[in-house]
Amino acid sequence: xxICFVLGTRPEIIKMAPLIRACENNKVNYFVIHTNQHYxxxxxxxxxEELKLKPAKYNLSVGSGSHGKQTGLMLERIETVLEKxxxxxxxxxxxxxxxxxxxxxxxxxxxxxxxxxxxxxxxxRDMPEEINRIMTDHISDYLFCPTDLEAKxxxxxxxxxxxxxxxxxxxxxxxxxxxxxxxKQKVLTRFCLKEKEYVYxxxxxxxxxxxxxxxxxxxxxxEKFSKESNLKIFFTIHPRTKGNLEKYGIKLxxxxxxxxxxGYLDGLVLMQSAKVILTDSGGIQEEACTxxxxxxxxxxxxxxPQAIDVxxxxxxxxxYNKLIKGYNFYNKKQKSWKNPFGDGKTGEKIIKSLL
Numbered sequence: 207x208x209i210c211f212v213l214g215t216r217p218e219i220i221k222m223a224p225l226i227r228a229c230e231n232n233k234v235n236y237f238v239i240h241t242n243q244h245y246x247x248x249x250x251x252x253x254x255e256e257l258k259l260k261p262a263k264y265n266l267s268v269g270s271g272s273h274g275k276q277t278g279l280m281l282e283r284i285e286t287v288l289e290k291x292x293x294x295x296x297x298x299x300x301x302x303x304x305x306x307x308x309x310x311x312x313x314x315x316x317x318x319x320x321x322x323x324x325x326x327x328x329x330x331r332d333m334p335e336e337i338n339r340i341m342t343d344h345i346s347d348y349l350f351c352p353t354d355l356e357a358k359x360x361x362x363x364x365x366x367x368x369x370x371x372x373x374x375x376x377x378x379x380x381x382x383x384x385x386x387x388x389x390k391q392k393v394l395t396r397f398c399l400k401e402k403e404y405v406y407x408x409x410x411x412x413x414x415x416x417x418x419x420x421x422x423x424x425x426x427x428x429e430k431f432s433k434e435s436n437l438k439i440f441f442t443i444h445p446r447t448k449g450n451l452e453k454y455g456i457k458l459x460x461x462x463x464x465x466x467x468x469g470y471l472d473g474l475v476l477m478q479s480a481k482v483i484l485t486d487s488g489g490i491q492e493e494a495c496t497x498x499x500x501x502x503x504x505x506x507x508x509x510x511p512q513a514i515d516v517x518x519x520x521x522x523x524x525x526y527n528k529l530i531k532g533y534n535f536y537n538k539k540q541k542s543w544k545n546p547f548g549d550g551k552t553g554e555k556i557i558k559s560l561l
Contacts, residue, residue: 209236212241213299221299239266241308266283273303299376348369352372353546394475403438404463421451428462482533495519495543500519
């Protein structure tokens with residue numbers, strides 16, 4: 207069997223790494239196509255090095271652009287590679303334009319498609335990710351669902367039960383495999399932070415950052431939150447968000463500690479050591495749950511409801527009252543929960559099910 211991994215963003219590199227390691231452990235032939243969807247090729251290189259992955263065999267240099275242009279370029283370039291070197295299975299992970307393009311290119315060439323992290327739904331069609339994940343699920347031959355909830359969603363949408371596998375989420379594998387490799391105190395010292403004395407923030411979704419009104423409101427809420435909680439906000443800033451702050455002339459106060467995007471291992475330590483995580487990222491909700499750090503989600507909905515169900519996360523959206531109420535809930539005493547996203551053996555389960 208030959209497996210092709212198609213990936214294009216840092217979360218995909220992280221979540222595919224356990225599957226790639228499982229291929230190596232089981233002596234499975236594989237290669238990687240990297241669309242280079244993310245903004246910083248250097249950051250991607252750092253992630254490959256940190257996770258001790260071989261460089262991608264094919265780099266497509268697609269970069270950013272409109273959804274149509276980006277997906278179209280990917281589709282064309284992925285197809286060229288798959289025609290040149292046809293695998294038995296193409297594996298994609300998540301809900302990006304890379305995922306949709308990889309799945310479409312393979313399906314049209316009659317190559318089997320496996321969707322890792324299948325069945326997630328926010329039921330918000332304004333999110334491009336929702337379109338990508340629905341379409342990918344319905345053209346996939348193997349749907350690897352994190353939990354029973356996503357499997358039931360697939361069945362409800364008419365997908366054959368024989369195609370669906372409940373495997374857990376490979377993000378748990380990645381977190382558990384890598385957090386033990388890092389010296390926590392060295393990382394905190396390098397960033398001049400103390401454990402549980404700061405908030406970890408990421409924010410990049412269009413609904414939060416693409417209009418002046420939305421971005422201004424979130425920054426105002428975060429400023430107020432920082433003063434009321436008496437905590438500095440460590441803001442690892444996405445290029446999209448940074449550009450829009452400059453575009454709209456929005457200034458950040460000294461309550462924010464601004465950082466360029468950081469490496470994966472540093473990020474794990476800083477999330478684990480934070481008092482609370484504020485994010486609009488889907489993957490970080492899972493990582494926070496696995497690391498045991500409470501998460502306040504800067505969205506009105508989530509495709510990871512299990513984190514909310516077990517008490518690891520709360521939706522706050524643009525509502526400041528929900529934000530401070532959620533923080534106070536977690537601040538009263540240390541909360542704990544059972545991780546619903548798996549046991550850290552997802553990569554092996556997926557590869558062995560394919561074999």
